[in-house]
Amino acid sequence: MTAVARLEGVTMRFRDQVALDDVSAVLEQDTITGLLGRNGAGKTTLMQLLTGHRVPTGGRVEVFGDRPFENDAVLSQLAFIKEGQRYPDHFRVRDALAAAAMLFPHWDDDLAHSLLRDFDLPERRTIKKLSRGMNSAVGIIIGLASRAPLTLFDEPYLGLDAVARQLFYDRLLADYAEHPRTILLSTHLIEEIADLLEHVLLIDHGRIVLDDDAETLRASAVTVSGARERVDAFGARHDVLHRESLAGSARAVVRLTHDDDPGAEGLTWEATPLQQLVVSMSRRNAATHADARTDLEEIAR
Numbered sequence: 096m097t098a099v100a101r102l103e104g105v106t107m108r109f110r111d112q113v114a115l116d117d118v119s120a121v122l123e124q125d126t127i128t129g130l131l132g133r134n135g136a137g138k139t140t141l142m143q144l145l146t147g148h149r150v151p152t153g154g155r156v157e158v159f160g161d162r163p164f165e166n167d168a169v170l171s172q173l174a175f176i177k178e179g180q181r182y183p184d185h186f187r188v189r190d191a192l193a194a195a196a197m198l199f200p201h202w203d204d205d206l207a208h209s210l211l212r213d214f215d216l217p218e219r220r221t222i223k224k225l226s227r228g229m230n231s232a233v234g235i236i237i238g239l240a241s242r243a244p245l246t247l248f249d250e251p252y253l254g255l256d257a258v259a260r261q262l263f264y265d266r267l268l269a270d271y272a273e274h275p276r277t278i279l280l281s282t283h284l285i286e287e288i289a290d291l292l293e294h295v296l297l298i299d300h301g302r303i304v305l306d307d308d309a310e311t312l313r314a315s316a317v318t319v320s321g322a323r324e325r326v327d328a329f330g331a332r333h334d335v336l337h338r339e340s341l342a343g344s345a346r347a348v349v350r351l352t353h354d355d356d357p358g359a360e361g362l363t364w365e366a367t368p369l370q371q372l373v374v375s376m377s378r379r380n381a382a383t384h385a386d387a388r389t390d391l392e393e394i395a396r
């Protein structure tokens with residue numbers, strides 16, 4: 096696999112706020128990666144670094160083998176779609192598409208116009224008169240029709256209804272199948288996009304806590320349930336992300352590290368949906384984070 100983008104020991108500080116803390120990650124060519132994490136985890140900051148909107152406080156960011164900041168050769172290969180994109184006041188939908196056509200070397204005008212029809216967008220209407228969801232649709236159309244070798248969607252669908260979101264996923268997958276490229280997509284609607292993802296990056300408090308391909312995750316994250324002692328015995332040999340018990344029985348979300356079979360140990364088990372896995376990992380990380388903060392406060396006293 097070829098790396099399209101690489102972060103090595105990247106730290107991003109805003110005064111005393113550490114938004115990214117020693118982050119290392121790679122985006123592989125022609126892969127759809129989900130960038131997941133709670134509010135304030137650092138997702139937008141990571142995308143801003145990849146797209147040259149910011150320079151890291153420490154570490155190295157490389158995109159297409161070079162630093163992205165003020166680097167036209169790199170930036171011409173990127174599309175960064177984010178919520179609340181601003182346009183000049185007089186811009187109509189068609190003006191935004193015309194500007195994008197000039198900006199993106201791989202722009203496909205036919206695709207843009209077929210998406211305009213799909214999303215039912217009036218191309219002569221000024222953008223400031225569009226509804227919030229329609230405004231998001233403009234960004235999505237530009238992101239897809241740009242066919243940029245690296246396309247980043249940062250929570251691109253504020254206000255988009257469920258039908259339009261499904262349209263986005265369907266058109267993204269269809270176009271990606273014909274024109275593979277590297278896509279990084281941040282979202283809180285995890286279950287909706289779970290099947291789209293080939294790779295998952297989960298970020299929490301500025302650190303990567305999960306960096307795995309989606310197939311591996313689907314196979315390794317399971318929820319086991321059964322008699323409490325059996326669940327606990329099984330959990331003692333595994334990475335337990337979350338556990339709850341009721342009377343004599345228990346359930347635990349675990350990562351299987353080897354070829355074992357919870358069924359053979361008298362437990363029932365099912366695959367853990369990605370959203371549940373993300374919630375469990377984020378909760379566990381939050382608890383570790385809180386413990387570390389308490390330790391530091393005690394040292395400071």
Ligand SMILES: Nc1ncnc2c1ncn2[C@@H]1O[C@H](COP(=O)(O)OP(=O)(O)OP(=O)(O)O)[C@@H](O)[C@H]1O
Binds near residue numbers: 112132133135136
């Ligand atoms: N310009 C800035 N000045 C100060 N702090 C900032 C700045 N930009 C981001 N931060 C802080 O960095 C952290 C990460 O923010 P970021 O926007 O990257 O999170 P996010 O994961 O995109 O969140 P959300 O899902 O809510 O959009 C937050 O604590 C945020 O307050």
